[in-house]
Amino acid sequence: MSETNKLFPIFLKISQLEVLIVGGGNVALEKAGALLNNCEEAKLTFVAPFFREETLAFVKDFPEVKLINRAFLPSDLEGKQVVICTTDMPELHREIKQLCEAKNLLCNVADTPDLCDFYLGSVVQKGNLKLGISTNGKSPTLAKRIKAYLNDIIPDExxxxxxxxxxxxxxxxxxxxxxxxxxxxxxxxxxx
Ligand SMILES: C[C@@]1(CC(=O)O)C2=NC(=C\c3[nH]c(c(CCC(=O)O)c3CC(=O)O)Cc3[nH]c(c(CC(=O)O)c3CCC(=O)O)/C=C3\N/C(=C\2)[C@@H](CCC(=O)O)[C@]3(C)CC(=O)O)/[C@H]1CCC(=O)O
Ligand SMILES: NC(=O)c1ccc[n+]([C@@H]2O[C@H](COP(=O)([O-])OP(=O)(O)OC[C@H]3O[C@@H](n4cnc5c(N)ncnc54)[C@H](O)[C@@H]3O)[C@@H](O)[C@H]2O)c1
Known part of the structure; x- marks a missing residue:
């Protein structure tokens, strides 16, 4: 039989979870955008020694976003349920992944499938209808194309x-x- 996708999609009530984003650059902005565009009340805490202007400009209007302006500390994981690593420090990501395992926290390391407990998906939204798309990590770009296609063919009605x-x-x-x-x-x- 051909390869199958064994990921199970769930639809998280992200406003009820405490999410830590490690990093404040381009990738942090992309992942935060993915969450906040689905739920503007998402409770995101960013920790980074440096924040890009674009990231700051995007998150400033969201009420539940907190920024911590320093390097990651293990104590940042206290009270968190989901962690997303987005820095340019692969060694730090491996360390955070291990800390998350010890604390049973769900961890996503952006663009690093081997270190992820879950992947972010491409999302189609028409009012209350929402479709999550996964290519099993094969091609996020194709996921983006499929999203655009479904957005076009599913009527707003x-x-x-x-x-x-x-x-x-x-x-x-x-x-x-x-x-x-x-x-x-x-x-x-x-x-x-
Ligand atoms: C869905 C979406 C959600 C989001 O991130 O918002 C998402 N990536 C998106 C876009 C995107 N990411 C990348 C490009 C550049 C082109 C390319 O490389 O293809 C583009 C395209 C673009 O930006 O136009 C780079 C990239 N991504 C991953 C790797 C590593 C690897 O595959 O090994 C590399 C190479 C990094 C490098 O070069 O080193 C891995 C992952 N990316 C995932 C999700 C997970 C699998 C989802 C799935 O199963 O499809 C997974 C496994 C883990 C995760 O990150 O959660 C979002 C779609 C946005 C939309 O819907 O509009
Ligand atoms: N930009 C992209 O679209 C893209 C695409 C594919 C892969 N990548 C890779 O992803 C990584 C991140 O890219 P980027 O463009 O977001 O980089 P960036 O420079 O914009 O952001 C990196 C962030 O990590 C933070 N950081 C560094 N050390 C930290 C620490 N100890 N604790 C907390 N935060 C820390 C920095 O302060 C900064 O906010 C890079 O390795 C890059 O090669 C980026």
């Missing part, structure tokens, strides 16, 4: 259908199996 379905779902009576039958019937024509 899908969000109206979702709102209508929510109302119907709340009004339906009957036992669970009967509800599923009715919901399947109503949604038959939505995706053709």
């Amino acid at each position: 899908i969000d109206i259908s979702l709102d209508q379905m929510e109302k119907v779902r709340k009004q339906l009576k009957g036992d669970f199996q009967e509800k599923i039958k009715q919901l399947n019937e109503i949604t038959k024509g939505v995706v053709k």
Whole structure:
């Protein structure tokens, strides 16, 4: 059988988690952008001895972002649940990954699949609908292309259908199996 993608996608309530981003440069900006564009209340703490202007300009309007202006210390991991390493210091990333393992923290080392417990995905968003795309680390660029393609072909009106379905779902009576039958019937024509 051909190779399969064994990653399991979950949709994190990122505003309920404490996230540490180590580094404040281009890659930090890219990863923070990925999180904040999905949830502007994401609780991000950055630690870095130097922050790029672009990073500072981007994060300044987000209420839950904190900046610590010095080199990483192991104590920065206290109270954190997710850690994203974005510096230009591979040795530091290996050390942080080990510290995270000892504390059972989920760690992503940007652009370094071997050190990641999870990958960031490409995200398609149409109102309440969200699709996460993974290429199993094979090609983030192709993931970006697939995102653009899906963004074009999924109609904006899908969000109206979702709102209508929510109302119907709340009004339906009957036992669970009967509800599923009715919901399947109503949604038959939505995706053709
Ligand atoms: C989805 C997205 C999320 C995000 O980061 O926001 C993401 N990378 C994005 C873009 C992107 N990254 C890179 C380029 C330059 C072109 C290229 O190299 O292809 C571009 C394209 C661009 O920027 O246009 C460089 C790169 N990335 C990785 C490596 C190392 C390697 O593969 O070995 C290298 C080489 C570094 C070097 O040269 O040394 C690895 C990872 N990048 C991942 C995620 C994870 C796998 C996701 C998947 O399964 O597809 C994984 C495994 C880990 C992680 O970082 O979480 C985001 C899409 C943005 C969008 O949707 O618009
Ligand atoms: N820029 C890109 O798009 C890109 C693409 C692929 C790979 N990379 C690689 O990713 C790495 C980061 O790139 P970048 O462009 O974001 O670099 P950058 O210079 O913009 O940022 C590096 C950040 O790491 C911080 N840092 C350094 N030592 C630290 C420490 N001890 N504790 C905390 N923070 C520390 C710096 O203060 C800075 O904020 C580099 O190794 C680069 O080669 C970058």
